[in-house]
Amino acid sequence: MEGACEENNASGALAERKRIIKENQGESAMKVLVVNCGSSSLKYQIIDSDTEKVEAKGLCERIGIDGRLTYQPTGGEKEVTEAPMPTHNEAISLVLEALVNPKTGVLKSLDEVEAIGHRVLHGGTKLTESRIVDDEVIAAIEEACDLGPLHNPANLMGIRACMQLMPGKPNVVVFDTSFGMTLPAYAYRYAIPTRFYDKYKVRRYGFHGTSHSFVSKETIKYLGLDKDNSKVIVCHLGNGASISAVQNGKCVDTSMGLTPLEGLIMGTRSGDVDPSILQYLCNHEGIDINQMLSILNHDSGVMALSNNLSSDFRDLEEAMNAGNEAAGLAIDAFAYRVAKYVGAYTAAMNGVDAIAFTGGIGENAGLVRKKVLERLGYLGISMDEEQNKKRGERFILSTKDSKVTVCVLPTNEELAICRETVALVQ
């Protein structure tokens, strides 16, 4: 009841603010503040919800240590200010001050902020779609802290700071796990005793959901597919990497699991391994399970395969071209795992109409795209070598006679959060 009441208050306050702004400023467009909090950092963007243009963006770093604010209005100079940020409250406070600064700010007043959209890592099983924040939502995010111990507490700090500093403005939470909540049980259940699912909700959740949702929707629009009769595979290849099968607009399988460790090989994360390796190495190395997990998260992936050369594909490609075999192995293993998952997800959907590459590697690394597509000839795919020279933009990568269309489609998680926010608060 309390939650519903707060929600009504929030939308009532919104309508009132819209009326005041319209009166004062004519048809001035409303803005959405998009916030993405880490434990010691906070990324933000202010987006005009009508034009979908970013008006300013930046970053707070070293929260709780000392504090540094980066602020860049679109088309203007980047400003870096060292300022104390003991908590996320001071960080958000400084962001708001920068946004309304009479000289370099992009807002006349904070009244122009229609709503705040927050990226939240884990919604657990209770929060399966984006929501306007109320007491019930806060409690469910707190409950899911167990599943996202590094991110959820930080996300909550950002939400609470915005509620305190901009009282009455609606806050919307968009979960990285929501998109994976449409998986059928045969795809999300692990074949381990049912009591672990019943007691602890151990299941596949999937992550990067905002990106997979955005890119699959944009791919359908870009290629003119019929959403209700479509089979799309999205390869989100960045420092963290995941892949999803999206049938008729709904996610039917995704490579990350209970945590973002499962699936593809990543920058420093192992992706899939035989779980017995953990016991074997713990026994032989005299380390405990926490140390082992830390190795799989931070000391593995292409970084490990390249003998700690780098987790960045620009460095790996350069080293490979200079004859470094370990760097070549890292790139080959990464591409092979992606191709293997594309095959699996084609089977999961009994076909595929389109494959989209996104993320820092998917958008930029032509070599990786080429190595993946070389393994997909059996799907009737051939790559346009000229097109593959492009990077960081939206384009079609497959040749006209390919049976499956392959495209590159830059992700935009902030815009996706802005759209979700607007859809909910209106």
Ligand code: AMP
């Ligand atoms: P993300 O996590 O999506 O920001 O992706 C970051 C990763 O993208 C980096 O670690 C690089 O491996 C990769 N990347 C970015 N730019 C390039 C580029 N021009 N060529 C190859 N890889 C790139």
